[in-house]
Amino acid sequence: MNTVAIISALDEEAAHIADSLSDVSTREYASLNIVSGTLERENGKPINVVVTVGGMGLVNAAATTQCLIDVAHPQAVIFSGIAGNLNKNLHINDIVLGKTLRYLDTDMRLVGQWKPGTSEFHSDPALIKLAETALDEMGINHIAGTIASGNYFVDTPEKVEQVIETTQADAVEMEGAAVVHVSDRNDVPALVIRAMSDSADTDYEEFKDFDISEYADTAAKLAVSIVRKM
Numbered sequence: 721m722n723t724v725a726i727i728s729a730l731d732e733e734a735a736h737i738a739d740s741l742s743d744v745s746t747r748e749y750a751s752l753n754i755v756s757g758t759l760e761r762e763n764g765k766p767i768n769v770v771v772t773v774g775g776m777g778l779v780n781a782a783a784t785t786q787c788l789i790d791v792a793h794p795q796a797v798i799f800s801g802i803a804g805n806l807n808k809n810l811h812i813n814d815i816v817l818g819k820t821l822r823y824l825d826t827d828m829r830l831v832g833q834w835k836p837g838t839s840e841f842h843s844d845p846a847l848i849k850l851a852e853t854a855l856d857e858m859g860i861n862h863i864a865g866t867i868a869s870g871n872y873f874v875d876t877p878e879k880v881e882q883v884i885e886t887t888q889a890d891a892v893e894m895e896g897a898a899v900v901h902v903s904d905r906n907d908v909p910a911l912v913i914r915a916m917s918d919s920a921d922t923d924y925e926e927f928k929d930f931d932i933s934e935y936a937d938t939a940a941k942l943a944v945s946i947v948r949k950m
Contacts, residue, residue, distance in 0.1 A: 723768040724950065725794035726943050727784055727899060729801030730773065736940030737771045750787045762948050769947060770794065774801075774895060778823075778871050781895035785902040785910075796847060796910065797903045798946065800939045803867065803893035803914035804874050806884055810891075810916055813935065815862035815942075817851050818843045818912030821897040822887045824870025834905075841900040844909035847946070851911060854945040860938070865890035867914055869897035891916065911946075915939060 728734040734755065738744060741757025748754070753773070758766045770792040774784040785797060803816065810816070821841040823831075828839040848864050855862045868889035874880060883892050896912040903910035915935055 723770065723792050723794040724796045724798060724947055725785075725788040725792050726769060726771040726947075727774040727781070727788065727797065727799040728771060728939070728943075729776075729895075730936045730939070732936035733800065733939045733943075734771050734773050736937055737769070737943055740940070740944045741769055741771075749791055750783070752784060752787060754788070754791065756792070759944065759947055761950060767947060767950060768792075774799070774899075777894050778869060778898040781898040782902045785899045786906070789903070789906050789908055794908060796844070796950070797899065797908055798847070798911045798913065798943055799896060799899040800913045800943050801893065801895065801915075802917035802935065803891035803896075804880075805890075805916035806868075806880060806892055807863070807865065807890040810863070811861070812916055813860075813938075814916050815855055815860055816867060816891040816914045816916070817848050817862060817864045818867040818896050818900065818914065819848060819864040820866040821900050821912060822866065822868050822889065823897050824868045824883060824887060824892065825872070836901075836904040838904075841897055841904060843900060843911045847909055847911035850946050850949045851913060851942070854942055854949065857945070858938075858942065860942075863890065867896045867912060868892045869895060913939070913942065 744757040868887040
């Protein structure tokens with residue numbers, strides 16, 4: 721593997737990842753600030769890394785993923801961010817790895833007629849195993865589960881029940897399925913990592929003021945640990 725692309729949800733996370741790289745360079749492309757550098761793997765061999773912040777929503781996530789694939793030609797895409805928790809056995813800061821990703825508000829009978837020709841998407845099994853090993857080493861509780869992605873903020877009990885009924889998801893957010901969808905169209909393995917930030921019951925005006933600095937640091941360390949294991 722020569723290159724991995726990392727899409728972060730947060731500026732702080734991307735900055736922490738960039739601080740771990742050597743031979744760093746930065747360029748602006750399609751409104752993205754793309755940082756490139758190298759990282760030494762556990763086997764002693766270097767790997768090229770590109771990292772950027774993807775933006776909120778399915779369209780921004782899809783555009784960012786395609787941009788990085790076109791610019792960097794990565795052999796893997798890792799997408800890290802936060803999500804609303806729908807699983808009563810999980811708690812704040814636990815991790816859901818996107819074994820399965822489903823759109824919340826998309827009729828896949830139509831969309832699924834195009835490559836990759838499926839109604840749902842899946843993170844790469846080998847990347848999930850690397851993430852599970854890294855999470856075990858960090859002592860972070862995690863599952864490989866189902867993530868629902870949609871273009872609206874889920875913040876009421878009624879919306880939560882609707883999401884669970886529609887998708888049987890463990891977590892809900894606004895980007896993951898689009899990242900894997902675009903990666904699949906390009907035959908690039910992908911991994912979606914989501915940390916539980918709330919129980920999908922927090923109003924957006926309150927949620928946007930959360931202090932997420934601690935999460936950003938942990939997420940960056942996790943992404944770097946996964947890359948080092950490749």
